[in-house]
Amino acid sequence: MSRKKNSRQWARLRILCSGGLHLMTIIPDALELVRELIPNSASQLFLHAPRAADEDMQEATVLGVLPPPNGYFYGDAANFGVVAPGVSQAQARARASHVLEVQLGSSAAPFGTVTLLREEGPAFDRDDEEDLGRVANYFDYALRNADSAGAGMSGTIEDEAMLLATLGGDILFLSDSAGALLDLLASQEQQVFDRRTLPPFCLRLVESVVHGERYPWRLPAGTLDLAGGVLEARAQWMSSGSQDVLHHRTVGIFLKYVVPMPLRIWRALGSVELSPQQMEVAFWMGLGGGREAARSRMDVSDAVLRDCVKAVYEKFGCTSEAGLLAILRPTVSRM
Template structure:
């Protein structure tokens, strides 16, 4: 990954970019770390709303994640995806599919013909926004999606914002190209329940279940319009009805993994059979550790060294991965030990274990 080059006086911005780099090196799925990525981006480039689309090479989205955009507009986009993939009227689709064009730009702006596009009218203006800044994402030099930051009318993006997003994009693309969908330990977090009848009508939903379902980004392969629940919920329910024993489905969501599991609540021979759908959110252990370390009074480099030690890397592996000298490593370890009042790697790991102790909750056991 490229190094960062900013004025030495700009310590806060430099530190934020370093922390973004640390986050993007965890090999967690991009969608999992997306909320933290946008937290860092908001510090670097303040904005009022954002959106991230992960797409197939032809520009068709399979994930849509956004915040503070008009919900009715986004529902219309979800239901009419083909309208927003029109190469003749939607110049951003041409941009997303052309690696030769700059990766960062202002595609949605009033002085551009794109101002009259359906995307601008339906998303930007309907959300009370005006200015946008776009970043194209590529996976191994093949178009893979994009990120858009939005601002209200009185605060246009400046050239410096372009440079910052371009630098941040290097790290975000690294995360996209090096993510591992499986393999990270997860810690059980929130659990909830909803109930449907044999006709798939919603009978009961707890507030906790609503909160978990609101974490869903738009998974297009699991999304169905005009339904009370995401399509993934009905998929698990129908698998149970068609004979599969306790079907389960796990989906990557922002900040973690959501697992769905269906069970019969009563005998299948009764006329009032209901089905319970259990939802469980799990958080990646490595993400919890990284966020806890960043809350301490440690530099980004010290966080990175501590994180590497806690997650099982030895000294030689850390020196090679972080490209640091033994002296820098020694100074970082000393500072970490002093901050946490520990005296060895084993004590450091024991100290960190308190951050990832699962809740004593048997709701889904």
């Protein structure tokens, strides 16, 4: 299938995968680019669950809960080739006329798979296979070089929510926003969120509150990578009571859906026409450190860097690094 190679979109994908974010956080944006680079009707990402250390497993046994996630799934097209609970991958593929798949990671240590489906039109060809292999290399890099969720990053809060639960995990109150966030988490684990009981992630937070004195190293807070952002959660007591009536107490869980700053900056760069070099310079400058940050990340001469910075300022309508940061970095909240 002959098509013009889009160097600007390839550069955007490479930059997106180099910002230190987990692949699940960037995957909605990444698959939008993949659709432009390799025309398809639907895309899917499966990631295997990371293996828990023996220490984590022992702790989980003590607290009676399992550490999430159970694995990740993301599909960018509803009702087409999407694997829902109880539907096998084979059944999902049967809905597509053409399927192209590549493994992430090595055969000895696979991370997961990326699958493209085409409902109609010509079959995927050798160029498509080569391009998907290139995509997989970028995705592998993102997985290998991702920081832990929210580690040292700032971001913008796009949604806040709360729920109330008993110590046994029964939900007493669930806001619409909290339900939507937990639905998203459940869909990534290919499960269905039962709105009457807490999912494992929230249950661990409740256990952290209940056993706070017994396990002081377990803070009642945590983060998880979600499609397009990071879920930040914390738990606290919502009703008073002595240890004798502990089972009557209520725990509140407060959720925030945060878009990390690297992703916000990357999205802002798509609003203007930049060359691949200019885009990369602007991205690293936006993350902080100015020209030196870009120089340390890129193999360019001082003259080329100077020209790129000048072009970036002109295209964003600013005259200084401070002006550029004001455009690329909206008001932030620490994750």
